[in-house]
Amino acid sequence: MVELSGKSDPFQHSFPNAVFYIPALIVVSAVAFFGYKLYKSLTEKDRKREEKLKAKQAKKKK
Template sequence: MSSFVGEESAAGIVEQLKQSVEAIVAKTGPNSKFAQDLVKKIGDMQHKLESLTEADRHLFLAEMKGKFQETIERIEQRLTQHAHFAQTYSSSIVAAVIFLLFSIIALFGYKLYKSLTEKELKKQEKLKSKQQKKSKKSN
């Protein structure tokens, strides 16, 4: 009966490990080198675990259970930090693009305003010069 409990415990730990790895692969993408290395290491560990005797397997699992949990928590924490950094980076790029577009629109708006005011001034100067010519002719 203790053999059955050991098998159940080993299967449970391996299943938890597989679920955690699947979550990590989902976050990093299936083609990431990190995810591929992790899956390979876990596969190697599973083969070694299957080759151990029952007593050695039980001892190994007891020693490694806490280490697995700590390692998975650290990996998930790093992934969360990386995701936050990536989101911040993306947001800053979007903000920079919006600022650049706004600056370009403002520059063209200013140039257009300046051009229109210069045309208006030239038009007024031309009108004044015509009026001065008329007043000279009438005198």
């Protein structure tokens, strides 16, 4: 728990740790998801370029 007040305060204020863990988990998940999508997009672009080059070379050999 995160304590926001001292021991001498008449009202004790505190937050459970989940208040901080849940948003952090959401942010980390979003970054991982978009990083994965970017990686897949870049590798797909490279793969298509290589396939196009191979098709062009195969056509040249015929």
